Amino acid sequence: MRIPAVESRSPRDWAVDVVAFLLAVGFTALAYVDGVERRLDPAVLAVDAILGGLGCLGVWLRRRLPVGFAAPVIAFSVFSSAASGVALLALFTVAVHRRFAVVGLVTAGFAAASVGSVVVRPDVPLPTWPLAALGVVCVAAVLATGMFVRARRQLAGSLREQARRADLERVAQARSQERKRIAREMHDVLAHRMSLVSLHAGALELRPDAPAAEIARAAGVIRDSAHQALEDLREVIGVLRAEVDCDDDAPERPQPTLADLPALAEESRRAGTRVRLVSRVADPASVPPAIGRGAYRIVQEGLTNARKYAPGAEVSVSVHGGRGDGVTVEIRNPWPSDTEETAIPGAGSGIIGLAERAELAGGRLEHGHTSAGDFRLWAWLPWQP
Numbered sequence: 001m002r003i004p005a006v007e008s009r010s011p012r013d014w015a016v017d018v019v020a021f022l023l024a025v026g027f028t029a030l031a032y033v034d035g036v037e038r039r040l041d042p043a044v045l046a047v048d049a050i051l052g053g054l055g056c057l058g059v060w061l062r063r064r065l066p067v068g069f070a071a072p073v074i075a076f077s078v079f080s081s082a083a084s085g086v087a088l089l090a091l092f093t094v095a096v097h098r099r100f101a102v103v104g105l106v107t108a109g110f111a112a113a114s115v116g117s118v119v120v121r122p123d124v125p126l127p128t129w130p131l132a133a134l135g136v137v138c139v140a141a142v143l144a145t146g147m148f149v150r151a152r153r154q155l156a157g158s159l160r161e162q163a164r165r166a167d168l169e170r171v172a173q174a175r176s177q178e179r180k181r182i183a184r185e186m187h188d189v190l191a192h193r194m195s196l197v198s199l200h201a202g203a204l205e206l207r208p209d210a211p212a213a214e215i216a217r218a219a220g221v222i223r224d225s226a227h228q229a230l231e232d233l234r235e236v237i238g239v240l241r242a243e244v245d246c247d248d249d250a251p252e253r254p255q256p257t258l259a260d261l262p263a264l265a266e267e268s269r270r271a272g273t274r275v276r277l278v279s280r281v282a283d284p285a286s287v288p289p290a291i292g293r294g295a296y297r298i299v300q301e302g303l304t305n306a307r308k309y310a311p312g313a314e315v316s317v318s319v320h321g322g323r324g325d326g327v328t329v330e331i332r333n334p335w336p337s338d339t340e341e342t343a344i345p346g347a348g349s350g351i352i353g354l355a356e357r358a359e360l361a362g363g364r365l366e367h368g369h370t371s372a373g374d375f376r377l378w379a380w381l382p383w384q385p
Contacts, residue, residue: 027085028052052082095146302331324385
C-alpha cells in the first residue's frame with residue numbers, strides 16, 4: 001500500500017495533536033488504574049497497558065493514515081480497555097478526514113469490537129441500559145463533531161478556491177483589458193502615422209515633376225512618420241511579448257495630452273490638411289491625464305479619417321470644457337462625395353475603438369452625417385469637479 005506523503009503541520013495542528021496524545025495517555029492511565037483497583041491478572045494488565053500505549057503512539061499517525069490508525073486501535077479495544085478511549089479519537093479522526101461511507105464502516109467495526117470485548121474478556125462487566133445508552137450518545141457526539149469539522153473545513157476550502165479563481169479571473173481580465181488598451185493605442189497611433197506616409201507617397205507618385213524642395217519636404221515627412229511608426233510598433237510588440245502585469249511599475253513613455261493638440265494640428269497641416277483648431281479649455285494643465293489623452297486620441301482619429309475620406313477638405317476641430325462640465329470634442333469635415341476615392345485603406349474600427357474609449361472614461365461619443373452636409377464626430381468626456 002502506498003503511504004501518502006507527509007504533510008507539513010501548522011502550529012495549530014501540532015497543538016491539536018499534542019492534546020489528542022495527552023487525552024489518549026489519560027484514557028490509558030485511567031483504564032490501568034481501574035484494572036489495578038479491580039485486581040486484574042498482571043498479565044491482563046500488561047497486555048492492556050501495552051496495547052493502550054501502542055494506540056497512544058498511533059495518534060501521531062492519525063493525519064496521514066486515519067483508517068490505518070483506526071483499524072488496529074479498534075482491534076486492540078477488543079482486548080484492551082485502555083485502547084477503547086483511544087478508539088474514540090480514531091472515530092473522530094476518520095469522521096474528519098474520510099467520507100461518510102468509510103465512517104459508517106469504521107463505526108460498525110467499533111460497535112462489533114465493543115461487543116467482542118464483552119465476549120473475549122470475562123472480567124469486563126455487561127453494561128447496564130443507562131451505560132449502554134450513554135456510550136451510544138458519546139459515540140454519536142464524537143461522530144457528529146468530526147463530521148461538522150469536516151464540513152467546516154470543506155466550506156473553508158471551497159471559499160479559498162473560489163477566492164483563488166476570482167483572483168485569477170481578475171488578473172486575466174486585467175491583462176485582457178491592458179491588451180485591448182494597447183490595441184487601441186496601436187490603431188490610433190499607427191493609423192495616423194501611416195495615413196501621413198500614404199498621403200505624401202501618393203502625392204509624390206502623382207507629381208513626379210514637383211519642385212525639389214517640395215519633394216524633399218514630403219520625403220522628410222514620410223521618413224519621420226515611418227520612423228515614429230516603427231518606434232510605436234516596437235514598443236507595442238515589446239509589451240505584447242511580455243507578460244502583462246497589473247502591478248508592474250515600469251515607467252511608460254509620456255502619453256499625449258490636450259497641450260499637444262496644436263502640435264498635432266500643425267503636423268496635419270504639413271501633410272496638406274487644412275485644420276482649423278479652436279481650443280477653449282479652462283485650466284488645461286489640470287485636466288486629468290486619462291481625459292486629456294482620450295480627447296487627443298479622438299482628435300487624432302478625426303484628422304486621420306478626414307485625410308482618408310475627404311482629402312484636401314478643411315477640418316474644423318473644437319475642444320472646450322472645464323472642471324465639472326467635462327471636455328467636449330467636435331470634429332467636422334465635408335462629407336465625401338460618392339465618386340471621390342482615396343488610396344488610404346481603412347479597417348473601419350477606429351470609431352468603434354473611440355466609442356469604447358469614451359465609454360470606459362464615463363463619457364459618450366456620436367458620429368454621423370449632419371443636415372449641413374458635413375461629417376461630425378462629437379464626444380464628451382467627464383471632468384469631475
